[in-house]
Amino acid sequence: MSQEEIIAEKKKAIFASTLELVRENGFHGTPMSLVAKKAGVAAGTIYHYFESKDALIIALYSYLRGKMAEEMLRDDDQTLDYQTRFFNLWKKHFHYFLRHTDVLYFFEQFVNSPYYERCPEKGNDRCQNIIATFLNEGMEKGFLKQMNGKLMSILVNSSVVTSAKIHLTGKVEITETELQQVAQYVWDGIRNNQGF
Amino acid sequence: MSQEEIIAEKKKAIFASTLELVRENGFHGTPMSLVAKKAGVAAGTIYHYFESKDALIIALYSYLRGKMAEEMLRDDDQTLDYQTRFFNLWKKHFHYFLRHTDVLYFFEQFVNSPYYERCPEKGNDRCQNIIATFLNEGMEKGFLKQMNGKLMSILVNSSVVTSAKIHLTGKVEITETELQQVAQYVWDGIRNNQGF
DNA sequence: ATTCACCAATTGAACGTTCATTCGGTAGGC
């Protein structure tokens, strides 16, 4: 095992520990001592990798966004028709959050907290850009209504996030049927149905 | 001025102070000492009205939801056609958040924090019920697609919240045109267009 | 009309705890 990988292991352990604790207890309720304990490192070690608690949390956000972006790019079969690709992307996005619940809750807490203001990626998020690019393509080719691309991508994104959150709280049961309905409802909203 | 009103004044001052500070600094960054100072009361006074910091924050949430619900009910002219009423409600909702920015940010922080889990109103929110009732009416009368009412109301709600947030961050300019477009996009998604 | 007992509202200094962060030190590779 190379040294870099060892470094990465500790860093990853700290990330994983932080992620889980923040999800459970919020930023408020996750002391560095606990982060260290759960990660299996000493408290001081965290400060070897991160300047401060704030820096750790912001770094974690960037790290997670990057990982998610990677996965969103995979398996987009460009030979398929646009609508199918839209549904695929929407559902892939949705299922990513189901598989990574703590990521979803971490994101939601983060973007609504004052941390987000100080985040370097703010407004130039790769993950958001992937969706925006795909939607812009759809507008150019006439599959979608004309609209500000960023606006549309944020709206689509929020429909995914909201659906995932509803599903996870269990307040409303979301079966495969409901899921399909929601995606359909979003699609019906943005598709270009002029000339039909 | 009756005694009750004087009491209310102090409580309101504490509420207002908390709201503003949480919006600026998050739950994390608003010490009770500051809440007291900004409200113009002594630290101990807060504990005369609220059991703890957590209790204060949860009480504030309930208070704000109630006030918002009141306003959402006003001026719904039931003689207008359903679509118009939908656009009116959507926009009223949107503009409420523009006028009460700190309420929006407080809500968003709150519902994504562990506080929400312990909130008595969780899942039976009057504000959410108003929207749900209106949408159920639309489904019954055939104006809207059939869908789980709660699910649809949360989705509509999140489109408002998201739009308001986008507008306020200034990341994307939302003119009256864009606003109309978004409302239209939501409407197109949920309206029943069978048989046309 | 005055006194007094009572209580709710309020104060802010003080308390004990918790927490982020520091730092002196160890271990091992180069």
Added chain:
DNA sequence: GCCTACCGAATGAACGTTCAATTGGTGAAT
């Protein structure tokens, strides 16, 4: 001998909460 990774007890500031003391208003008793 130096550097990097790592440790964990120690530090001190910040925080939520408490509480003894003060105020001011109300009403019953005189």
